[in-house]
Amino acid sequence: MSYCINPLCPQPDRHDNQGAYCLSCGTGLVLNSRYRVQRDLTGKEAIQGGFGRIYEILEGSQPKILKVLQYRWNDDAKAVELFKKEADVLRQLNSSGIPKIDGYFQHQTKARMPLHCIVMEKIDGDTLEQWLHKNRNQPISDKLAIAWLEEIVNILALVHSQKYFHRDLKPANIMLRRTGELVLIDFGTAREMTASYLAKLNRGEITGIISKGFTPSEQMHGEAVTQSDFFALGRSFAQLLTGKHPLDMYSGARDELVWHKYTQDCTPELLDLVDKMMAKLAQDRHQNTSELLRDIAKVRKIVEKQKTKVRVIKGMRRRDVLLLLGGSSALAVIAWENRPKPKPDIPTPTIPSPPPPNIETPRPTQNEPTPEPTPKPTISLQTQTLNNIITVNASGQEISRTSSTIQYFTQNLSLPNGAVPLEMALISAGSFRMGRPNSEKGFDDEVPQHEVKFPKDFYMGRYAVTQAQWLAVMGSFSSAFNSLDAKLKGDNRPMVSVSWHEAREFCKRLTATLPANRGIYRLPTEAEWEYACRAGTTTPFHFGETITPSLVNYDGSNPYANAPKGEYRLQTVDVNNFFPNAWGLHQMHGNVWEWCLDEYVDSYNPKSSNSKNNGSEPYGDITVNENDNRSRSLRGGCWIFGAIYCRSASRDRVNARNQGNNVGFRVVFASSS
Numbered sequence: 001m002s003y004c005i006n007p008l009c010p011q012p013d014r015h016d017n018q019g020a021y022c023l024s025c026g027t028g029l030v031l032n033s034r035y036r037v038q039r040d041l042t043g044k045e046a047i048q049g050g051f052g053r054i055y056e057i058l059e060g061s062q063p064k065i066l067k068v069l070q071y072r073w074n075d076d077a078k079a080v081e082l083f084k085k086e087a088d089v090l091r092q093l094n095s096s097g098i099p100k101i102d103g104y105f106q107h108q109t110k111a112r113m114p115l116h117c118i119v120m121e122k123i124d125g126d127t128l129e130q131w132l133h134k135n136r137n138q139p140i141s142d143k144l145a146i147a148w149l150e151e152i153v154n155i156l157a158l159v160h161s162q163k164y165f166h167r168d169l170k171p172a173n174i175m176l177r178r179t180g181e182l183v184l185i186d187f188g189t190a191r192e193m194t195a196s197y198l199a200k201l202n203r204g205e206i207t208g209i210i211s212k213g214f215t216p217s218e219q220m221h222g223e224a225v226t227q228s229d230f231f232a233l234g235r236s237f238a239q240l241l242t243g244k245h246p247l248d249m250y251s252g253a254r255d256e257l258v259w260h261k262y263t264q265d266c267t268p269e270l271l272d273l274v275d276k277m278m279a280k281l282a283q284d285r286h287q288n289t290s291e292l293l294r295d296i297a298k299v300r301k302i303v304e305k306q307k308t309k310v311r312v313i314k315g316m317r318r319r320d321v322l323l324l325l326g327g328s329s330a331l332a333v334i335a336w337e338n339r340p341k342p343k344p345d346i347p348t349p350t351i352p353s354p355p356p357p358n359i360e361t362p363r364p365t366q367n368e369p370t371p372e373p374t375p376k377p378t379i380s381l382q383t384q385t386l387n388n389i390i391t392v393n394a395s396g397q398e399i400s401r402t403s404s405t406i407q408y409f410t411q412n413l414s415l416p417n418g419a420v421p422l423e424m425a426l427i428s429a430g431s432f433r434m435g436r437p438n439s440e441k442g443f444d445d446e447v448p449q450h451e452v453k454f455p456k457d458f459y460m461g462r463y464a465v466t467q468a469q470w471l472a473v474m475g476s477f478s479s480a481f482n483s484l485d486a487k488l489k490g491d492n493r494p495m496v497s498v499s500w501h502e503a504r505e506f507c508k509r510l511t512a513t514l515p516a517n518r519g520i521y522r523l524p525t526e527a528e529w530e531y532a533c534r535a536g537t538t539t540p541f542h543f544g545e546t547i548t549p550s551l552v553n554y555d556g557s558n559p560y561a562n563a564p565k566g567e568y569r570l571q572t573v574d575v576n577n578f579f580p581n582a583w584g585l586h587q588m589h590g591n592v593w594e595w596c597l598d599e600y601v602d603s604y605n606p607k608s609s610n611s612k613n614n615g616s617e618p619y620g621d622i623t624v625n626e627n628d629n630r631s632r633s634l635r636g637g638c639w640i641f642g643a644i645y646c647r648s649a650s651r652d653r654v655n656a657r658n659q660g661n662n663v664g665f666r667v668v669f670a671s672s673s
Contacts, residue, residue, distance in 0.1 A: 002029040003037040005055065006109035007071035012040075027109040034059050035119065037066060052083070056122065064102060065123075069116040080116060087118050092162055092485060096657055097155035097183055099123060100483065123185065124178050128171035128240065137243030142267045142303045145241055150296050150631070151182045152233060154654055157289035159184070160226055161640045161662065167224055169232035170214040171239055181657075213246035218282055227282040230292060234277030234285075241266055241274070256280075267306055269299045290645075290652070294444060297602040379671060381407040381426060389582050394545040396563035406584035408462060413472035413513075420468045422510075424459040424669050425584040427532050434530055435604055436649035440540055441560075445602045446649045452527045460524060460532045461666035463575035463586050464494040464594060465506065473509050478502065480659040485571075492574040494592045494664040500632045500656040503595045503665040510667065519671040523597040526651070528668060529635045533588040533648045535581040540647045541589055542581040547643055551578055552590035558642025572639050589646040592664035593634040593654075600631040600653030631655055638662040 004012040004022040011024040021028055030036060035057045042053040055066040067086075073079035090101035102119035109115060126134065140148075152174065159166055166173075168186055175183040210220060216231035218224065235246045235257070242249065242262035249259045257278070260271055273295055279285045286292040384406055391400045407426040412419035435449040436442045468491035471477065480497040488496060498506075503523060510521040524532070534542055540560065541547050549556040549566035553573050556566035572591055580586045631653040637646030640662050645652065654660065 003039055003055065004029060005031075005037055005053075005066075005068055005107065005115060006111055007115075008109075008111050025110045028107075031057070031066070031107050031117065032103075032105045032119075035064070035066065038063075041065075052118075057119070059102075059119075063122045065099070065120050067118045067120065068107075071111060071113070071115065074113045074116070083116050083118070089162075089164055090118075090120065091483070092661070093158055093164070095155060095158055095660060096181065096480075097151065097655075098158075099183060099185055100479075123175045123183050125176045125183075127185075128174045128176060128236070131176055132171065132240065132243060139243045139262075139264050140240050142241075142270050142306060145237055145270060146296060146300045146303050148182060148240070149233075149237060150293065150300070151655065152184065153289055153292050153296065154631075154658065155182070155184045156229055156233070157293070157654075158658075158660055158662075160229075160289055166229050166232075167219065168211055168214075169229055169236060170211050171236050174236070213250070216278075216282070217280070225282050226288065227285040230277045230285045231279075231282075234274045237274050238278070241270075267299070267303050269302050273299050290443065293653070294602065297445075301602075379409050381409050383407050384584065386580060386582070386584060388579050390543055390551065390579050392544040392546060392548065392551070394561040394563070396546050396548040396559075396561075399544070402582075404582040404584075408584060409459070411513075413469055413510075420466075420472045422469055422667075423462040424667075425462045425532075427454075427458050427460050427528070427583060429454050429457050430531075432531050432534060432536075433538065434527055434649075436540070436647070437538075440647075440649070441644065442540075442647060442649060443651070445651055446604075448604055450604055452531065454528070454531060457671075458528065459669040459671070460528070460585060461668075462580070462584050464592055464664045464666045465503075466492050466575055467495050468492065470495040470498070470506065473506055473513075478659075484661055487571045488661055490574065492576065493572050494575055494587075496572065496592055496661050496664050497659045498664065499659050500595050502659075506665075507667055519669055521667045521669050523595055523665060524668040526596045526598050526633050526635060529588075529594065529596055530648055532583060532585055533581065533636070535583040535585070537582075537648070540649070542648060543589070547589055547646060552643075552646060553577070553587070553639050554590040554637055554646050555640060555642045558644070560643035560647070563643070569639060588636055588648075590637050591639055592636070593638045593652060593660075593662055594636045595663065595665040596633040596635055598633045600633045600651070634663065 002019060004025065004027050006012065006022065006025050006027040009022060009025040009027065012022070019029060038056045038058055040053065040055055042055075052067040052069055055068065057064050057066045069080065069083045073083075084104060087101055087104040090099060100121040102121070104116075104118050106114040107117050132138075156166070166184065169184075173184065173186045175185055177183060211232070214232045214235045216228050219228045238249070238257060238259045239245055242259055244259070244262055246257055246259075249257050249262060251258045260266070263271070276295070277285055277292070286295065385403055386406060387401075387403045389402045389404050390398055391402075393399050408423050409426075411422045411424065413422055414420075431451055431453040433449045434452045436446040437449055438447065467477075467481075467489065478497070481495075484497055500523075507521045507523060511519075537544075539545055541552075543551055546559065546561040546563040547554070548559075548563055549569070553569055556568045559565055575591070576586055578587055581588060632655075634652040634654060635650070637643075637650060644650070654663065
């Protein structure tokens, strides 16, 4: 059937799929020349969204979600503005953990004013509130809690990096895909709002901002901050770990949530973590997502040592038993059993096969009855002198400018309208001190410093992989990239919105363009990346004690050391825009985070149960289950983060399937000679 969305229609559901107009009120049933509404979901499936009504629609045979601003708010300019901002937020937050938006439009009905509409991806799954209800409010395991918490905080990290706040986190706004992946929904309350308007919301004149039991006091008083999301997330996990709504555990006499006694053998450190997230005062909570992720990692190490106990309810689905048990193996089973069957996002193009022009292959001697084995190929290197190796002091003032001589080779990648060069700089064998010294301001996962040796030379891309290079190797862009803001696109801009798995696929296809036994392209290890970034320096940045926006593309409003505040470009720039380091590598600081090969671990300490080896051994092209979505390491900082994240020692991590618009990669070539 077709459903009429005219708010004044007396019989909105009396139509078949063939009619063009409502039989009751005459409103058009085909929206934006593309969609037919199938049914009203508002209030029936617990996915209400702020000021909106929720419908299921079809575009052809493809189901999607339609969100319509409640008609009574159409003459409220601020409500309309907030509703439109939700569409803007979703366009910018490009991640598999956030619904993809199809578009915003207005639909004219027989009512006085047109309806404001947003079309977005339909998530195949349940909200966590629905999931709990279906499983009789059985508390989840510690392992699953940590896995889910880390996944949601990684999504929040992207949201907060774009200067947005969600403002309505709760189990009803977190969905669980059939594949086991979490999705954060309902961004109708995202972004800052004026205190006067929030006061209007709090008086009850507009609904949808305050969620009882989940909203912190500062948000109720019109002063929401980053930590307001952490409070709501903490309350959400208090519910998941107990199976009880926060209001059912609140003690008015003590003015606090009395929830520990309702958990089932919950790890004390996990209880403490959730308590800190929902501290009464925002200043007592975690100050940012990086700090929260570090605490999660510490608790995860403790939880992983514990034996999981869970009461399995008769009749519970096997998938939900696995979820209650938690842990990476359970999630992997779910992902495998529910793996999607459609064609992959990235089609397999015809791989060009000519060898790179500067990698020479000696020909075997002719007319010999038993030819000698073919010699290993040699690489013909070019030499270049760089005259602008800049060093700055702690105030960002240039104090020296020196020269350096580098060697590199070029592989030309084929495109219909010409070749795209890929320049690979020689990184000579050697050793360095990996991590930050105790005297350097940074984060706990960057210590202790330790020596790493590289017995063999290797080659690293002088630039992050560009969009033109991606197209030459892969043949097309993914849907995630195509939905990017236009200001992030350009042939010489870094390739972004690419997952760790997709970056590895690029390396495999690039390797396939080489003759046999030439070597392989792969992602760098963290140790290789930091060694190449430092280029012999020991300061926080290869430029010296700090950076400035004239040297690096980052959030200039958040400087490091004594540098002044500066320009915040709010977009990526071409990969060759700034001066290189002494080894010829450009933009190792800022512009985009860069994927590394390693699985992220939070310590260099060899005594730690979650320690990281020195990374110097040759990894080759490691074998990884494509459903393995553990956190992978990122290096270099990016255009939307402050200077402290751009240091040589700085590390971050994100789920391997993440397709953030601030994440790219560069490649390493390991020769077989």
